[in-house]
Amino acid sequence: MLTGLQVAVLGGDARQLEIIRKLTELDAKIYLAGFDQLEQSFTGAVKENMEDIPFEQIDAIVLPVAGVQATGEVETIFSNGNLRLSKETFDRTPNHCIIFTGISPPLLTNMAEKTGRKLVRLFDRDDVAIYNSIPTAEGTVLMAIQHTDFTIHGSTVAVIGMGRVGMTVARTFKHLGADVWLGARRSEHLARAIELGLTPFKMNELAAVAEKADIIINTVPSLVVTASAIAKMRPHTLIIDLASKPGGTDFRYAEKRGIKAILALGLPGLVAPKTAGQILANVLAELLKNDATK
Template sequence: MLTGKHVVFLGGDARQLEVIKRFIELDAQVSLVGFDNLQTPLSGTMQREWNTTVLEKADILILPIVGTDDQGNVASVFCSDNLTLTRKHMQALPKGSLIFTGMARPYLTQLCAEFDIHLFELLDRNDVAIYNSIPTVEGALMMAIQHTDITLHHANCVVLGLGRVGLSLARVLHAIGAKVSVGVRCPDDIARVFEMGLIPFQIKQLEQHVSHADIIFNTVPALVVQTSAINKMQHDVLIMDLATKPGGVDFKAAEKRGIKALLCPSLPGIVAPKTAGKILAQAITTLIDEVMIKEGLEA
């Protein structure tokens, strides 16, 4: 239980609603900022204006999965007002308070370090990223079906990267009968792709593996699908970039050739916000438990 703990939610999307519900269940005092346009108000919460006062007695601040941008702006689909996390806001937080977000840009990281605030990036946790790969893969398959006129079964699919999302995606595509090639960088991943019964290749050799591709899925957060490779693709190929913005695809080069290229960030929040929110809620409460246990031992 989190009785007596003051938790402030600043912005976010439908995923945050599941996290909020979990904190209500745990008897926390919950303040909401940037949730003015909720169709159904959440009982057990307080709508608050965005100012330093709301943070002065906060134990926990929960930001959206994308955190802030480089200027401290925070996005919320439930509010039309601009929300910006500034130095004054951070200074108002009690020392030792906790901030949770999916990922943090240097702006947020530096402010937390300056004001002695504990920052937790949920997507850095391997368990969260693996759980999150499930709705990501389902969303990728849904969009691939919507944007092609072929079946995924027997389609020539190229997956770039064998991280948490790439591994899950390659496995599912193979299971539904697609012909799957996987572009990787290290020898260990080459061996793993081979062991899975798929076709491995070095990403630097991408140009040699795209001429017959029907769908290319990129999961690498660096520019790997460049003009040289795009020029060797079929005109009706579909490129789907699942990596963090700005992605790993030269979208201008794709547009110039008339190739459909889609940037698909935050798929869990779009296709399965309830499941994605429960994943985040479990991770946050687990981390809070760990912090509380540690504080108890140190005391």
């Protein structure tokens, strides 16, 4: 239980609702800012204006997955008002206050460092990434269906990257009957591809694989789907890039060649916000419990 813990949830989207629900169930006291248009209510949670939150008593601040914008503004879809986070906000909190975010833009990192507050980037955690790979894979399937005129079953799919997302995506498309090729640099990843029943290829072989692929799915956050590979693709080939912005595809050349290439950011929050929120809520609750027992 989190009885006695006081948490400020500042802005966010539908995923934040699952976090609020979980923390109130665990008996934490929650202050909500940026939720004035939310009709749903939670026992143990109170809506406040940002300036009325008693930050001097707050044990943790939960920010949206994107953290804050370069201006310090906090994204919220449940309010027409503006929320702005500043170093002064952090200064008002106790020294033990923890800041939770999905990712941490430079401004947020800088504010946490200058005030000595612990900053937890949930999206950097292996457990969150692995859990999130499930709705990401399902969202990728949805995009493949929406943007092609052929079935996944029987198609040739090249997945680039054998990380936490790549493995789940490759396995999902294989279960749907695709002929899945998996590209990686490390020999142990190529061996794992064989163990999973996939066809491995080295990264320098991508151009040759691109000639036969119907769908190419990239998970590597650096330029790997280059012009030389795109030049080999057939007109119907679909590229789905799951890597963080700006992705790992030469989108300019793909457009020039008439190859459809999609940068698919934030799929968990788009296709399964409830599940994505529950993933964050469960991990965050465990972190708060562990911190409370120290």
